[in-house]
Amino acid sequence: MTKSRTGNSKFLKAYNEAGILDLIRMKQPVSRAELSKKTGLSPTAIGVIVLSLLEKGYIHETGTGESKGGRKPVMLELKPDSYYSVGLDIDVDSIQFVLTDITGRLVHEGSVPLAVNTADSAVKASESCINDIMDRFSINRERMLGIGISVPGMVDSISHRVVLAPNLGWEDEDPAGMLRERLQLPVYMENEAMSSAICENWIGACQKASNFVCVNIKSGIGAGIFTGGMPYRGTSGSAGEVGHIVVDENGPRCGCGNYGCLETMASTGRVVEKARKMVRQGVVSSLNDLENVDAMSLENIAAAARAGDGAAMNLLDETARYLGIALSNLVNTLNPSRIVLGKDFTVYGDLVMGTLRSVIDGKALKRPATNVELLISEKGDRASTLGAAIIPLKKLFGR
Amino acid sequence: MTKSRTGNSKFLKAYNEAGILDLIRMKQPVSRAELSKKTGLSPTAIGVIVLSLLEKGYIHETGTGESKGGRKPVMLELKPDSYYSVGLDIDVDSIQFVLTDITGRLVHEGSVPLAVNTADSAVKASESCINDIMDRFSINRERMLGIGISVPGMVDSISHRVVLAPNLGWEDEDPAGMLRERLQLPVYMENEAMSSAICENWIGACQKASNFVCVNIKSGIGAGIFTGGMPYRGTSGSAGEVGHIVVDENGPRCGCGNYGCLETMASTGRVVEKARKMVRQGVVSSLNDLENVDAMSLENIAAAARAGDGAAMNLLDETARYLGIALSNLVNTLNPSRIVLGKDFTVYGDLVMGTLRSVIDGKALKRPATNVELLISEKGDRASTLGAAIIPLKKLFGR
Numbered sequence: 001m002t003k004s005r006t007g008n009s010k011f012l013k014a015y016n017e018a019g020i021l022d023l024i025r026m027k028q029p030v031s032r033a034e035l036s037k038k039t040g041l042s043p044t045a046i047g048v049i050v051l052s053l054l055e056k057g058y059i060h061e062t063g064t065g066e067s068k069g070g071r072k073p074v075m076l077e078l079k080p081d082s083y084y085s086v087g088l089d090i091d092v093d094s095i096q097f098v099l100t101d102i103t104g105r106l107v108h109e110g111s112v113p114l115a116v117n118t119a120d121s122a123v124k125a126s127e128s129c130i131n132d133i134m135d136r137f138s139i140n141r142e143r144m145l146g147i148g149i150s151v152p153g154m155v156d157s158i159s160h161r162v163v164l165a166p167n168l169g170w171e172d173e174d175p176a177g178m179l180r181e182r183l184q185l186p187v188y189m190e191n192e193a194m195s196s197a198i199c200e201n202w203i204g205a206c207q208k209a210s211n212f213v214c215v216n217i218k219s220g221i222g223a224g225i226f227t228g229g230m231p232y233r234g235t236s237g238s239a240g241e242v243g244h245i246v247v248d249e250n251g252p253r254c255g256c257g258n259y260g261c262l263e264t265m266a267s268t269g270r271v272v273e274k275a276r277k278m279v280r281q282g283v284v285s286s287l288n289d290l291e292n293v294d295a296m297s298l299e300n301i302a303a304a305a306r307a308g309d310g311a312a313m314n315l316l317d318e319t320a321r322y323l324g325i326a327l328s329n330l331v332n333t334l335n336p337s338r339i340v341l342g343k344d345f346t347v348y349g350d351l352v353m354g355t356l357r358s359v360i361d362g363k364a365l366k367r368p369a370t371n372v373e374l375l376i377s378e379k380g381d382r383a384s385t386l387g388a389a390i391i392p393l394k395k396l397f398g399r
Numbered sequence: 400m401t402k403s404r405t406g407n408s409k410f411l412k413a414y415n416e417a418g419i420l421d422l423i424r425m426k427q428p429v430s431r432a433e434l435s436k437k438t439g440l441s442p443t444a445i446g447v448i449v450l451s452l453l454e455k456g457y458i459h460e461t462g463t464g465e466s467k468g469g470r471k472p473v474m475l476e477l478k479p480d481s482y483y484s485v486g487l488d489i490d491v492d493s494i495q496f497v498l499t500d501i502t503g504r505l506v507h508e509g510s511v512p513l514a515v516n517t518a519d520s521a522v523k524a525s526e527s528c529i530n531d532i533m534d535r536f537s538i539n540r541e542r543m544l545g546i547g548i549s550v551p552g553m554v555d556s557i558s559h560r561v562v563l564a565p566n567l568g569w570e571d572e573d574p575a576g577m578l579r580e581r582l583q584l585p586v587y588m589e590n591e592a593m594s595s596a597i598c599e600n601w602i603g604a605c606q607k608a609s610n611f612v613c614v615n616i617k618s619g620i621g622a623g624i625f626t627g628g629m630p631y632r633g634t635s636g637s638a639g640e641v642g643h644i645v646v647d648e649n650g651p652r653c654g655c656g657n658y659g660c661l662e663t664m665a666s667t668g669r670v671v672e673k674a675r676k677m678v679r680q681g682v683v684s685s686l687n688d689l690e691n692v693d694a695m696s697l698e699n700i701a702a703a704a705r706a707g708d709g710a711a712m713n714l715l716d717e718t719a720r721y722l723g724i725a726l727s728n729l730v731n732t733l734n735p736s737r738i739v740l741g742k743d744f745t746v747y748g749d750l751v752m753g754t755l756r757s758v759i760d761g762k763a764l765k766r767p768a769t770n771v772e773l774l775i776s777e778k779g780d781r782a783s784t785l786g787a788a789i790i791p792l793k794k795l796f797g798r
Contacts, residue, residue: 154766164766211634223732227626234734235610236770241731244764246724249648258762325645329728332640333622335633363657365643367553367563371635 016041018398020049024059024076025103025397031065031073050076057082058102058396078103083143083396086130087389089150089192089382090114090122090175092167092219098382099133100389102145102396104203108133109382119162119173126175127182146186146392149176150195150384152220154238160189163237166255167219188391192216192384193240194231196377197224199387200340202394205375212338213330214377215242216384217323217345221263225334243267245326265322268298268344275301275315285311302348313351320352324359331364331372342377343384349376415440417797419448423458423475424502424796430464430472449475456481457501457795477502482795483538485529486788488549488591488781489513489521489574491566491618497781498532499788501544501795503602507532508781518561518572525574526581545585545791548575549594549783551619553637559588562636565654566618587790591615591783592639593630595741595776596623598786601793604739604774611737612729613776614641615783616722616744620662624733642666644725664721667697667743674700674714684710701747712750719751723758730763730771741776742783748775 023038024030036046053059060079064072081101089096092114099108112125130147133139153165160176162168176189190198197214200206206214206226214224221243225232233239243263244256251260264270278285279293286309290296304312327339341349353374361369377383422437423429435445452458459478463471480500488495491513498507511524529546532538552564559575561567575588589597596613599605605613605625613623620642624631632638642662643655650659663669677684678692685708689695703711726738740748752773760768776782 211631211638225732227631228629230627232610232626234767235736236734236766238764238767238770239610239732239734241734241764241767244731245728246762256764329644330732332643333624333638333729333732335635335638335640337634363645365637365640365655367635368633368637368640371637 016045017049017052018396020046021053021058022397022399024053025078028077029062029065029075030077031075033073035076080105081107083145084137084139085145085389085392086133086147087150087195087385087387087391088126088129088147089195089385089388090126090168091152092117095122095125095129096382096385097129097133098385098389099137100386100393102393104386104390104393106382106386108137109385117168119170119175119178123175123178123182126179130183141185144185145396146188147179147183148188148190148195148388148391149179150190150192150388151175152192152218152222154236155189155191155194157233157237160187162189186392186395188388188395190388190391191222191224191233191237191240193222194224194233195384195387195391196340196342196379197226197231197387198390198394199379199383200377201226202390203386204377204379204383205340206338209336209338211334211336212340213240213334213336214340214342214383215323215327215345216343217266217268217341218343219267219269221267221326223330225336227334242326242330245329247322247325262322262326266319266326271301271315271319272296272298275312278311278315283311285309287312298344298347302351305348305351316348316352317355320355321359324356325363327356327374328360328363328369331360331368335368336372338373338375340375340377342379343381346376346380415444416448416451417795419445420452420457421796421798423452424477427476428461428464428474429476430474432472434475479504480506482542482544483536484544484788484791485532485546486549486594486784486786486790487525487528487546488594488784488787489525489567490551491516494521494524494528495781495784496528496532497784497788498536499785499792501792503785503789503792505781505785507536508784516567518569518574518577522574522577522581525578529582540584543584544795545587546578546582547587547589547594547787547790548578549589549591549787550574551591551617551621553635554588554590556632556636559586561588585791585794587787587794589787589790590621590623590632590636590639592621593623593632594783594786594790595739595778596625596630596786597789597793598778598782599739599776600625600628601789602785603776603778603782605737608736610733610735611739612639612733612735613739613741613782614722614726614744615742616665616667616740617742618666618668620666622729624735626733641725641729644728646721646724661721661725665718665725670700670714670718671695671697674711677710677714682710684708686711697743697746701750704747704750715747715751716754719754720758723755724762726755726773727759727762727768730759730767734767735771737772737774739774739776741778742780745775745779 036043061074062077065075083102087098094111094113096111151165152167154163162173176187180187193216206212210229223240223242225240244261246260247262248260252264254261254264286304301312435442460473461476464474482501486497493510493512495510550564553562561572575586579586592615605611609628622639622641624639643660646661647659651663653660653663685703700711
């Protein structure tokens with residue numbers, strides 16, 4: 001229902017500014033005339049809004065476009081390095097961070113160790129990290145759009161409190177609120193897998209996908225789901241807990257109380273544990289040559305498999321089969337157009353993609369299986385950190 | 400972005416009429432003043448739209464409401480029996496039908512047998528059924544909003560063609576198009592479980608739920624999913640195929656090629672088959688007293704369990720446990736606020752609700768399990784038929 005005559009013009013102006021800014025982002029480079037044509041707003045109205053966006057420095061004029069007769073139009077674009085956003089990804093023993101500009105471009109990245117993993121210590125480390133970045137790049141408070149934080153846990157999407165993050169040992173904590181208080185900047189909190197999904201949707205493989213799932217594999221396994229082009233978080237913010245789909249009824253007991261959950265069969269920790277056991281049992285494998293079996297990493301296993309080690313390859317293939325069982329359920333239930341696999345899966349994904357594909361083709365129904373593309377995240381380990389940084393950008397663009 | 404000044408006033412008028420009609424539906428009885436207040440449209444604009452809706456006969460004036468000082472306002476309501484819609488549910492051997500009026504009230508219902516189950520014979524039976532109804536209730540073409548058809552299969556939500564309905568043996572059929580041609584009325588096609596979900600959302604248990612799932616149990620098992628208050632059909636219209644979640648790796652082979660799919664363990668046909676086997680194996684049960692074991696029905700089994708037959712009760716409990724395993728996956732993945740179980744589950748649901756609840760509480764994660772209500776559909780066997788009839792109504796209300 002149109003409300004344009006209710007007179008709330010300040011709201012409408014902000015609404016229109018965000019909308020036009022978002023249109024410029026999507027169509028850039030774009031002329032004022034095109035903006036007028038696409039929105040139905042008058043050239044005068046567009047002129048006023050564009051002027052305001054130019055004055056605020058969100059956009060700049062960049063050369064001239066093709067003319068269809070008459071004067072060549074001036075083109076508009078987002079202005080790189082005008083405004084910034086910081087994304088933080090809090091994990092068990094470290095915080096990964098990125099600095100991006102208004103265009104979503106990665107400006108700087110790094111990580112800081114976390115000695116003690118309490119919400120309090122994470123907040124302190126985050127604060128000093130953000131202050132360092134702002135100093136180093138001479139970014140003043142006015143040009144910092146905000147901070148997004150990604151955590152491996154359930155987040156309340158209204159209050160931005162962490163409801164439960166089992167791997168961090170957090171329950172009902174409010175690091176976003178604490179950081180907001182200290183920095184006096186907007187701070188948002190998001191689930192890690194959903195942060196990855198936001199990243200893929202904004203600057204990654206799912207910019208044109210309406211219904212897709214990002215599955216992150218690390219110490220836990222979780223999914224970020226988009227339906228109808230929007231983040232789907234469920235009724236109490238815990239949608240996407242695919243790590244607890246049972247993939248082997250005879251598997252080991254999971255922290256959730258069930259047996260053989262995907263997380264207990266295919267998490268990174270579990271794969272490494274199985275490789276160590278393999279070595280100790282004397283299975284023929286190049287992994288036996290490692291100096292310290294206890295320090296064996298997923299990277300070691302992937303490298304061995306890549307060099308032709310059959311035992312290492314079998315282990316990764318088995319992991320992909322468990323993953324395939326869970327993803328088949330997801331494919332049947334959600335019929336997504338894409339599933340993007342991220343985090344530690346990017347270490348060995350190329351080795352097992354054929355296995356994963358064939359399990360899904362064999363187990364899911366033909367129509368949804370045919371219609372789903374399986375992809376390894378091109379953002380590597382940093383998708384959720386980038387996604388966290390995108391949250392303040394999305395607010396600016398009214399998304 | 401507001402488009403109110405683009406001058407497409409005919410579009411805007413229709414848009415506003417549908418919007419106001421929908422508001423009247425939700426707030427009825429409601430006065431013109433309240434409509435003006437809720438929409439921000441001027442009293443004059445509301446007056447024009449309401450007059451048009453009165454003239455078309457969608458609404459009527461009904462008594463006077465409470466005054467807050469001054470003249471008592473005239474109240475507006477949808478006008479019962481002004482316009483109608485027919486819903487059809489095509490199953491293997493019969494077509495169920497309902498006639499509803501603009502308010503969603505059930506006016507008439509029944510079923511016709513289907514001797515041969517081809518799309519062609521279903522269309523012929525549907526046509527004569529609809530003509531009979533229109534004759535019997537003296538409904539002319541102008542007062543018939545349209546026809547909705549529900550089928551147990553995948554439907555293309557754009558073309559309304561049936562992509563695949565394994566139980567009917569249909570592949571790429573267009574009964575909606577054929578019926579549209581014959582009747583010269585709008586005809587819509589929808590998946591059966593989604594039709595049930597539309598029914599629960601419009602007039603049933605999920606009118607206020609944004610994220611919910613309706614699970615229908617019959618010869619097959621399927622789910623209709625709503626996310627963010629909207630039907631979620633997935634990328635190629637096959638979301639909700641929960642019948643193929645594997646619930647027993649050692650179960651029998653399913654038509655889909657897997658072993659132990661929910662459908663093979665908990666469909667109505669499977670439960671009856673297991674009961675017959677039980678009787679033949681001489682298990683102590685009142686079901687042994689049935690005259691004809693081959694004619695045993697789900698109703699017989701439920702009646703026996705209700706009368707205290709332990710063997711029958713165990714069988715239904717086992718069915719609920721399989722269902723619980725699949726629903727736990729759904730709860731973890733979608734975090735819905737409600738799951739409504741329908742069709743044949745309404746025959747025995749009250750007997751096994753405790754078992755189902757405890758399996759989900761035991762297997763799903765605590766937070767989503769705590770936040771989901773499990774309900775038996777109060778619409779009994781007719782939810783999908785009513786849902787089909789609601790589709791043409793939704794179009795009228797701009798939904």
